[in-house]
Amino acid sequence: MFDQANHLREKVLQKTSEKERRQTRIIAVTSGKGGVGKSNFALNFALSLVQQNKKVLIFDVDLGFANVDVLLGRFNKESIATMIEKDLSILDIIEEGPNGLLFISGGTGFNDMFRLDDIKLNKFFTELSTIQGMVDYIILDTGAGLSYENLRFILAADDVILVTTPEPTSITDAYSIVKMIHTKDKNVHMKLIINQCTSEKEGKQTADNFTNVTEQFLHKKIGTLGYIPSDVSVPNAVKKQVPFLMAYPNCDASKAMQNVTSNFLQISVPYKLGIKGFILKMLFKN
Numbered sequence: 001m002f003d004q005a006n007h008l009r010e011k012v013l014q015k016t017s018e019k020e021r022r023q024t025r026i027i028a029v030t031s032g033k034g035g036v037g038k039s040n041f042a043l044n045f046a047l048s049l050v051q052q053n054k055k056v057l058i059f060d061v062d063l064g065f066a067n068v069d070v071l072l073g074r075f076n077k078e079s080i081a082t083m084i085e086k087d088l089s090i091l092d093i094i095e096e097g098p099n100g101l102l103f104i105s106g107g108t109g110f111n112d113m114f115r116l117d118d119i120k121l122n123k124f125f126t127e128l129s130t131i132q133g134m135v136d137y138i139i140l141d142t143g144a145g146l147s148y149e150n151l152r153f154i155l156a157a158d159d160v161i162l163v164t165t166p167e168p169t170s171i172t173d174a175y176s177i178v179k180m181i182h183t184k185d186k187n188v189h190m191k192l193i194i195n196q197c198t199s200e201k202e203g204k205q206t207a208d209n210f211t212n213v214t215e216q217f218l219h220k221k222i223g224t225l226g227y228i229p230s231d232v233s234v235p236n237a238v239k240k241q242v243p244f245l246m247a248y249p250n251c252d253a254s255k256a257m258q259n260v261t262s263n264f265l266q267i268s269v270p271y272k273l274g275i276k277g278f279i280l281k282m283l284f285k286n
């Protein structure tokens with residue numbers, strides 16, 4: 001691993017061209033507990049950024065239970081796993097979704113890549129580096145909880161969006177994930193989304209309690225990005241396999257998503273290395 005990694009490190013550190021300096025920001029969407037609404041959030045947030053004229057790629061890295069393509073009503077034949085297996089280029093496996101939203105799946109087998117095979121890992125990072133500057137945002141829809149792979153994605157991303165519901169079980173698991181991430185790296189930018197709130201008041205209270213606790217006990221400041229109400233349009237859109245932002249643009253969840261997006265876009269963006277930084281962190285942070 002080490003020689004390969006060093007070789008790749010040198011490659012990605014080579015002098016950057018102007019085009020490569022265009023920032024591609026990588027955002028990991030994660031949660032402690034499963035089933036809190038990460039994939040629906042990630043997909044509709046991505047679409048909402050597209051509506052703000054951003055170029056966005058959603059990358060489904062929920063390795064066991066990939067389902068962004070199901071939410072889009074698309075069956076993605078190719079994935080990172082098949083890209084490696086068939087020696088394809090990353091451009092061969094990127095699919096175009098609604099409104100020009102781009103997406104790729106990790107695919108089964110992608111999981112093992114980080115543990116087993118340096119050549120595969122090298123291929124993955126080399127291909128990934130070719131999309132530097134192509135999009136403004138790469139949104140990673142990660143699995144729930146802290147698997148080894150999830151943690152690597154989270155620690156390498158520019159921003160982490162942590163999704164929780166107001167339920168105590170979800171909150172407790174979200175706290176555990178913050179604690180674990182914070183132990184590994186104190187500088188991770190984490191933002192909170194409270195999903196499936198019964199009211200804005202409940203969302204705000206939950207967020208305030210959570211961020212107070214993380215600040216008091218972990219000395220970790222977490223910003224709140226917003227609240228998404230519990231809205232029957234979300235499961236209805238899932239059944240239609242159309243993102244709720246498109247199926248029900250005026251529903252409460254869609255309106256809340258637009259607020260979240262405008263909050264997100266107001267956050268100042270420090271200069272980052274983009275995909276190169278992501279790859280370097282994936283290679284060297286454990």
Ligand SMILES: Nc1ncnc2c1ncn2[C@@H]1O[C@H](COP(=O)(O)OP(=O)(O)OP(=O)(O)O)[C@@H](O)[C@H]1O
Nearest residue numbers: 034035036037038039040144196229230231234235
């Ligand atoms: N704001 C909401 N209002 C109502 N239902 C919601 C909302 N958000 C998500 N759901 C429902 O919650 C369920 C889980 O959503 P989703 O698949 O996005 O969660 P997830 O966190 O990605 O799950 P997993 O951990 O399995 O990947 C879906 O059935 C979805 O319809």
Ligand SMILES: [Mg+2]
Nearest residue numbers: 038039062067
């Ligand atoms: Mg999911």
